[in-house]
Amino acid sequence: RSEGLILLSGGPDGPVDPLFAQSRPGDANQALTTMKAVFGDRFYVELQRHGRPEEARAEPGLVEWAYANDVPLVATNDVYYAKAAQARSHDALLCIADGAFTGQEDRRRVTDQHWFKPAADMRTLFADLPEACDNTLDIARRCAFLVQTRAPILPRFDTGAGRSEDDELAxxxxxxxxxxxxxxxxxxxxxxxxxxxxxxxxxxxxxxxxxxxxxxxxxxxxxxxxxxxxxxxxxxxxxxxxxxxxxxxxxxxxxxxxxxxxxxxxxxxxxxxxxxxxxxxxxEEVISYVQQRYGSDRVAQIITFGTLQARAVLRDVGRVLQMPLGQVDRLAKMVPANPANPVTLAQAIELEPRLREARDNEKSVETLLDTALELEGLYRNASTHAAGIVIGDRPLVELTPLYKDPRSTIPATQFNM
Structure with missing residues (x-):
């Protein structure tokens, strides 16, 4: 199954780095050797430098094994947001997801280095290992992807009478x-x-x-x-x-x-x-019949994503910043409620002078609005489409990634409508 695939060793959250970080070089080397045996010259040892202590503990062992086994190094950066200035907004998003506060000590945190760094920044970061940056281009040249246009893939209807679909329809x-x-x-x-x-x-x-x-x-x-x-x-x-x-x-x-x-x-x-x-x-009975008729692995619901809307994102960000509830509620209510044509936060700020006045007069409100503007429109949660069902002519894992909603026994496509 590895044919045509390139494998990177996985970084600090992969299967190898933690072994080096835990002073288990024998286990780490064995894992790397196994990966090389399967992927051959399509295997790269991955290095990341986000400022995490475990990265620094693992890197010497990774580099030593790579040089000893003639396996190329590659530098990567785990990207969570586009610009360096968005680190604060990402931190707030983590708190929204975890039900935590930004000022809380015992919570999930990441460093502020998870932005999409340009090549010059990456070369500065890995100035001592320039080949690790060069090899990112090597991987890019080895990759090819072309989105092919095609007709819809329709499942076959079993007529049960030896007739073609055309004849059966007629x-x-x-x-x-x-x-x-x-x-x-x-x-x-x-x-x-x-x-x-x-x-x-x-x-x-x-x-x-x-x-x-x-x-x-x-x-x-x-x-x-x-x-x-x-x-x-x-x-x-x-x-x-x-x-x-x-x-x-x-x-x-x-x-x-x-x-x-x-x-x-x-x-x-x-x-x-x-x-x-x-x-x-x-x-659900109808869906169960369709699953039995065409195969449970060929039938799925369709995913939908709930997004952070203007009023909700103000309340969410206000909560994680631990701002007074009444103050945040007053600010949120300044955003016009129009479900048929939702008003964005940027539009609300432009239309509502009280929002602009509060932003200009209070640093905490400025932080609230700036952070909320960054997060508005992002996906907050996944759910399933109220009506849509997909039926395939083959197992759907061959056509689309699938998502398992914990509230349903039927998988959902990870592509929305």
Whole structure:
């Protein structure tokens, strides 16, 4: 599994440095030897200098082993923020995450050297080991990455009847339309329904989406057969006669004059998107069915990220700075509350003279606002999308990194929508 990969030894939080720092050179050397045996000339001994005591304790052993075993050194910096001036804001962010205060002694701290240092700064830092900086370029030259454009990867629908997806879609749509027309009084001549159906089927086949329609129809039919309430359909998908025939929707598009082209148009190629509403109390049953149908390793929810918004970030930063609660609350309420069009902190400062006055008159408020401006918009927590589910044609770990939400048994993609 190491083919095509470059390995660095890991730095002070990796598997090797702590062994040297704990005066266990034999174990450390053995770990390095194992890494070299697996990765060969694609292995580098990593050095970091953030001012941590354990880095200084480990470095002599790392350098000695690298020289003795003809393994190149490489200098790295563990980057947490872009600029040196952001160290204070990052420290506040750690306190927000840990429920601590900046003035607290017994809390997590890092040095102020975790910024994105330019090459000149790194060469100054490693002036005694210039080859460690040179080798960063060596690694860069050995790396190649190209984002390839491709069509969406759609899971295959098992027809169970030996038919192709194209044939199965046409078969189910025709049979479904017969049932629909027998149940209602048609809003137009039946000939119009059949012409519309065949035209839609041909467009869906031409664009390569029969499987999508069949998959959606399958789990909706399953839900309805198990007494799970399903919405009648909303959005542009209600304009599809094929969707009505497959019971994806319960709206006759000819009766209501709805256009299929609003949903799927060969002149504007994009993924179709059905808006489907399931009973909230039994939604998990539908997801479980999809997992059983396509494989639990091929089904995932979609991650979402909560961000630090203007009012919330003021309160969070005010708390970790141990400012008076009443003062912070008054300042936070100066930010207009508009959920439909949230006001940023920078906009609020520009619009609200009382905020500017407080900033100009009190050093603590200036620190609060400056820190909050740096942190606003950053991700605060991960959750799962309220509706989205991903189904793959292969194990999803081959397509996307996954996240395990401790509140759910279903993994989530680490890519959001």
């Amino acid at each position: 078969h189910q749509a025709r049979e479904g339309l017969k049932v629909r027309l027998a149940q209602v009084t048609p809003a137009a001549p039946e000939e119009d329904y059949w012409k519309r159906l065949e035209w839609e089927v041909s467009i869906i086949q031409q664009m390569g989406f029969p499987g999508y329609f069949l998959i959606v129809s399958d789990f909706i039919k399953w839900a309805k057969s198990h007494g799970i309430p399903v919405g009648p359909g909303r959005g542009s998908g209600a304009g599809s006669l094929v969707a009505w025939s497959l019971t994806i929707t319960d709206l006759d598009p000819l009766r209501f004059g709805l256009l299929f082209e609003r949903f799927l148009n060969p002149e504007r190629v994009s993924m179709p998107d059905f808006d489907i509403d399931f009973c909230q109390e039994r939604r």
